[in-house]
Amino acid sequence: QKEVEQDPGPLSVPEGAIVSLNCTYSNSAFQYFMWYRQYSRKGPELLMYTYSSGNKEDGRFTAQVDKSSKYISLFIRDSQPSDSATYLCAMSEYAGNNRKLIWGLGTSLAVNP
Amino acid sequence: DTGVSQDPRHKITKRGQNVTFRCDPISEHNRLYWYRQTLGQGPEFLTYFQNEAQLEKSRLLSDRFSAERPKGSFSTLEIQRTEQGDSAMYLCASSFLAQETQYFGPGTRLLVL
Numbered sequence: 368q369k370e371v372e373q374d375p376g377p378l379s380v381p382e383g384a385i386v387s388l389n390c391t392y393s394n395s396a397f398q399y400f401m402w403y404r405q406y407s408r409k410g411p412e413l414l415m416y417t418y419s420s421g422n423k424e425d426g427r428f429t430a431q432v433d434k435s436s437k438y439i440s441l442f443i444r445d446s447q448p449s450d451s452a453t454y455l456c457a458m459s460e461y462a463g464n465n466r467k468l469i470w471g472l473g474t475s476l477a478v479n480p
Numbered sequence: 481d482t483g484v485s486q487d488p489r490h491k492i493t494k495r496g497q498n499v500t501f502r503c504d505p506i507s508e509h510n511r512l513y514w515y516r517q518t519l520g521q522g523p524e525f526l527t528y529f530q531n532e533a534q535l536e537k538s539r540l541l542s543d544r545f546s547a548e549r550p551k552g553s554f555s556t557l558e559i560q561r562t563e564q565g566d567s568a569m570y571l572c573a574s575s576f577l578a579q580e581t582q583y584f585g586p587g588t589r590l591l592v593l
Contacts, residue, residue, distance in 0.1 A: 401581065410585050470524075
């Protein structure tokens with residue numbers, strides 16, 4: 368079993384829809400949770416960063432972390448064609464100097480005009 | 481542009497040749513990471529530096545791979561005797577010591593023929 372599971376999709380929605388993206392994980396030591404957006408042939412771009420449990424909102428984006436269920440979500444409201452990209456979840460634990468990120472496979476999202 | 485930069489953006493080489501990639505992190509960041517990403521996968525951790533010290537190397541990093549960060553600023557990743565299986569996007573990221581968030585460069589796409 369991979370440490371981080373993420374449905375690769377593809378997910379296709381009409382413009383204006385609410386999008387829900389999810390990851391599950393197995394390592395209860397993870398404390399830092401991130402969502403990255405990656406356009407084709409580009410490096411990942413940080414969207415949201417959350418420490419421990421709870422919700423965080425930034426514009427049209429909301430990140431949720433449920434540590435009891437080992438489940439994180441990213442919601443995109445009023446989705447736009449420019450949101451079409453691959454969305455990667457990533458997480459890390461505090462373990463001294465070891466802060467490498469563990470990644471999901473990424474979910475490919477297409478928002479259709 | 482004050483983000484992470486990588487050079488070259490694309491590299492095509494023949495099997496058996498050596499290649500070297502460069503990464504310039506965000507200037508005040510003292511941590512620098514190298515990842516490898518293949519199509520449809522999340523980034524895989526290769527190695528990371530804190531200042532000039534290389535603190536961890538993944539088992540993925542065979543003897544043919546070497547990374548340096550001689551003055552704690554830019555870093556180079558060299559692959560010797562390239563193999564077709566080395567074809568991938570090589571991503572560099574940097575972070576500030578007290579933060580978990582890693583900021584990525586645009587990547588170097590390597591194709592080994």
